[in-house]
Amino acid sequence: KMTTVEEMEAATNRLLETGAKVGADAWQFRVKNQTPHCKFGEQGVCCRICAMGPCRITPKAPRGICGCDAHGIVGRNFLKFTAGGAATHSDHGREICHTLYCAAEDGNYKVKDPEKLLRIAKEWGVETEGKDIYDLAHEMAEIGLMEYGKPFGYQRFLDRMPEGQKEKLIENEIAPRAIDREVSTSLHMAHMGCSSLPEALVKQSLRAGMADGWGGSMMGTEFSDVLFGTPKPIDTEANLGVMVAENVNIVVHGHDPSLSEMICEYADSPEMIAYAKEMGAKGITVSGVCCTSNEVAMRRGIPMAGNFLQQENVVLTGACEAIVVDVQCIFPALGPLSKCFHTKFVTTSPIAQMPDSEFIRFNAETAGENAKAIVKMAIENFKNRKPELVHIPDMKAKATVGYSVEAIVKTLDGVTNSQVDETGTTKPLLECITSGVIRGAVAMVGCNNPKIRPDYAHIELMKKLIANDIVVIASGCSAQAAAKAGLMDKSAKDICGAGLKRVCELADIPPVLHMGSCVDISRMMILAAELAKDSGLQINQLPVVGCAPEWMSEKAVSIGNYVVGTGIDTFLGVDPYVSGSSEMCELLTEGTRKWTGAAYTVETDIEKLTDLMIERIEEKRTALGI
Ligand code: BF8
Ligand code: SF4
CATH class of the missing domain: 3.40.50.2030 (Rossmann fold)
Incomplete structure (x- = not known):
């Protein structure tokens, strides 16, 4: 039920x-006390980054005192919003690096997944032969911490992208350098008298987001797994x-x-x-x-x-x-x-x-x-x-959670007959997608927000997606909305389309897979990169989209920017304070395509938002001829 x-x-x-x-x-x-909200704030056209202001843009006052127009003001606000989120997620990642540095055989924190640590060490070119696992943990933690301030080069995890994508990001100046640098550069650019060119501000927003998704958040996730164990399917309850x-x-x-x-x-x-x-x-x-x-x-x-x-x-x-x-x-x-x-x-x-x-x-x-x-x-x-x-509502639902990328790959191994020799890859999942048994995937993320009827958008959207044979991967408060509703119970297969239902039965999974917290949206990026590599495609060709229907935090905007930066179209149900600039709206909903192959769609009507996502997934399929 x-x-x-x-x-x-x-x-x-x-x-x-x-x-x-x-x-x-x-x-x-x-x-109720805060409604209606300030129109200038809502449209993003209030600037108070210098003490000549605050300046508000109206038809009668189209420029601030320094001469900045609405596009520059909206763009700077958007960049600062992103930087706040990138800083926050990444600082969480930094704390995890510190915890890893404190790990000790007889200490509070242990290395629970040594294989994962070894795997990442090899990926980073760190010598592992004959090393004590805790010595290696400390070395890796230090290297991780250096990712925040290194003077040269790009984030190490970008090497996980399919061939050519990192180079394209570098060429377009979206590849993240040191994490703290991207946050600082964002604040620098948004200082009085620096950037007011929307294109430059959007590019830096993407780059700051990428420093989060492929830097701070990814380290947060990976090292949390090393410390506390890589999640695998486990039963729990919600509400x-x-x-x-x-x-x-x-x-x-x-x-x-x-x-x-x-x-x-x-x-x-x-x-x-x-x-x-x-x-x-x-x-x-x-x-x-x-x-x-x-x-x-x-x-x-x-x-x-x-x-x-x-x-x-x-x-x-x-x-x-x-x-x-x-x-x-x-x-x-x-x-x-x-x-x-x-x-x-x-x-x-x-x-x-x-x-x-x-x-x-x-x-x-x-x-x-x-x-x-x-x-x-x-x-x-x-x-x-x-x-x-004392009154505890008698309300809870069963849920099976714990779908890390490793767990998804393992769970789907052997689901399709023809790929018996392809274990340990995303190929079984790809085969389900290529054959059309599953039409595609949606990454459902983000918060709930009183601007949208709380949880309603998450739950209704997911129900419709799974009914249309679209598998949902979820994280953060979106995942909890799904769990509360019962969509992470395996019995939810019964409200899926015939194709997805069959996959759920064969693999013994729920149709909405819990991938973790918001820093774990990096898991979704890794899954997308693996799917692209295993299929020989670029990430932006996959029938996969991201969606945050009820988002509210700065972190969510940083996430949006790295999802788009990674090449995945992103659908928002709440406007990120940009409606006051036609140029910013154009850039975010179309302009970013020339750099990343993906863009935003903002649609506050949830019914329409769902249809737009399904349409986009079908468009991607048509382009691939599947
Ligand atoms: O990082 S989904 S309300 S809890 S911001 Fe916050 Fe939003 Fe929830 Fe986690 Ni994410
Ligand atoms: Fe006004 Fe320009 Fe100062 Fe912003 S930077 S508050 S638009 S004068």
Whole structure:
């Protein structure tokens, strides 16, 4: 049985009633206070990058005081937005490199996938012969960290692209150099009196995005796998009903698995479980919100309490002893909201410090004791619950998650008869696509956003795609929307077209494959590159598109830019503040094609957005003659 958006909304409304009893605020009310939004901001035509402004472009005032027109202002805003996202994802990747550097045989962090480390080392030309795995880990971490600031050359992972594509990117000045350099150069270009030429600003936006997708994010993903294990299919559950009333509930929220992995480790220890029992609980339940939830779901089967716009709901259940966060996508609202309940709001990163939280600084070196202190704090808070406020919606769906590229390749091996000698490649998947059993693939990514009915676009889109024999790979909050709806349960094959249904049955997979968190969109890039290499095509020829129907963050724009930069058409359901410039709109929806072979489509009507994607996939098939 599928869970509908209406049912999820009803559950939320019930929780908001609890909120009303304790005087809690919620995003549903704040949205009303902020609507209508500022038109200048919406169109991207407000500039405040120098103190002569702020300048706003109107028909009567077509230029700012310095003479910059709408195209330059919109372009600079778009570039800064991208740079914010590229910096954020990449800094997450940097933290993972640091964690890898701290890995030790007897330390908090171990190398769980040594084969993967060896494989990447060979790829990077690092000598592995006779080396201790931890010495190699430290060496690789240092090389990874150097990718952020190296004075010459391009990102190492670009060598994973099909033949000729890296060269084309270099020729068009879109190939990313050092990651920090691309972020800094973006800010430099967007400084007062630097670039106001839309073409230059869009090119740099693509390059900064590529530094994220093929640099920071890709290292984040790959080294997370080395440290915590490469995901393989595992069963879990999603939605608020995964919280357990009799147990101490710890919710992990944020992004970096260095924290959430350690919390899971300690919450599962006999010592902590015994302590929880001593304190009157039956046990400990860890569940997650946002991307860190995807990380621990993919590797440990830890259940997903919800996605971005559900983060307040977990506190509103009245059964959350601690919501433990690190970085990104954390509502500052959680501070005051927790104060209305017994919940401890625990911040852990110097990068994300918030009022009304308990700050327990989390370091790779002291991770074990930090995690233990946090778990203990949650257990000791169990007795402070107000039973009359406890209400956990009885709503959850089964999901099978953990589809890394490695897992997808392995799962599909042997699905088609003729490729028995081609194991370990994407050829079985290609054969399904070429024969038309599967028409193509859509990478569904991104957040949810009150501008779109939350989760509705994700879920409806995916249902229609799979009904049309298009396989969906999903990450981030999009993946959680799918899981909550039941689309990651293997039984969802029954709402697929006949072709995709057959593949799901043969391979024993759900039609929507969970590929991880948002940094794991790099996995999707690797899969696309492998498909292209195995078929002798360029990435932009594949019947594959990307879609973020409800995106909201700067990171999402950086992602969009690297997906387009990689050669994959990208469909957005929310406008990235560019409607105020016809030149910027033209460049993003068509102009980038001459550099990357791909472009954006922005369509806020979800029904139309889906049809446009299906059309594009069929166009690609026709061009290939399949
Ligand atoms: O990086 S999808 S709301 S949680 S930004 Fe954030 Fe958006 Fe969720 Fe993860 Ni991604
Ligand atoms: Fe105005 Fe130009 Fe300054 Fe922007 S840079 S605030 S458009 S004067």
